[in-house]
Amino acid sequence: MKKPGVLVISHGSREPEWVRLVDEAVAAAASAPELAEVPVVSAFLEIVEGRLIQDGIDRLEEAGVTEMLVLPLFVSSGSTHVDEIGQAFGLPPVAELEGDLGVFRVNEAAIHMGTPIDDDPEIAELLLSNIKPLSINPSGESLLLVAHGSKEPVFHERWQQGLSLLAERLRELGGFAAAGTAMLLPDQAAERLRELALGQPSGDSVIVVPLFLSKGYFTNKVIPGRLAGLDYRYNGQALLPHPAVTRWLVRQMIGWLASVR
Incomplete structure (x- = not known):
């Protein structure tokens, strides 16, 4: 008899609130009626002692x-951490970058790798709800989506x-005039903001949209620091807490269950 289970992996943080928000989203997903008989464990790549990936496997x-x-509860397939995790489960690397997690101990369970969030449509709706308080006239406004990058x-x-x-x-969902992107690694944020501001139809400030799982160091410190002295609108809202993240988790789990049962 097959017995399915789910290991949700996120990065981890020294900030208890960051960990709490992730755990709450995973717990909410695990409580979905369709997953009633399926063990779901939330684990972390690093920092959270006793809750690391091997602990979750065990x-x-x-x-x-x-x-x-x-x-992988990560916002992008471009995360090197996602590839490191895959390598530690025995998958080949997608590039020449070799991970340093070693090899995880899996005794009998067959491993099925899921995929990160990427450009999920419902996450776009989540981001729109985050920035709505900042928007006055969408058709005359520009957006700058800022993420970690590589x-x-x-x-x-x-x-x-x-x-x-x-x-x-x-941009399409909110009816905005323009939308650009910037990574923190490499450092693109200030340059991209200046470019968007020059072409801003209304002359108003560009709305900066952070793409991070939870609020913390990058949303509170790094982005404002990189954009210091520039004119923009920003509230630092992250994906969590929002039920769309839980719904994304549930969709991934249910879709996978249909393939293994």
């Missing part, structure tokens, strides 16, 4: 799981592809 195997969905070949291109698609979804 918990699921102790629960008798034979088919394990590894679901300098590494392959990963940079993946980040850019996902960001561009998501920014265009958000």
